[in-house]
Amino acid sequence: MRGAVLYGPYDIHFIKREDPKTVEPTDALIRISATCVCGSDL
Numbered sequence: 001m002r003g004a005v006l007y008g009p010y011d012i013h014f015i016k017r018e019d020p021k022t023v024e025p026t027d028a029l030i031r032i033s034a035t036c037v038c039g040s041d042l
Helices: none
Strands: 002-008 011-016
Antiparallel strands (some): 002 011
């Protein structure tokens, strides 16, 4: 899985992350097909 990591203003990296796992019986995994980052977050 690749994830976007924000290190600071204008410093975003897409890095390989480990796959998520459920730990508790009430946990859920959700697949997101599209998203965006607000300009104020950058």
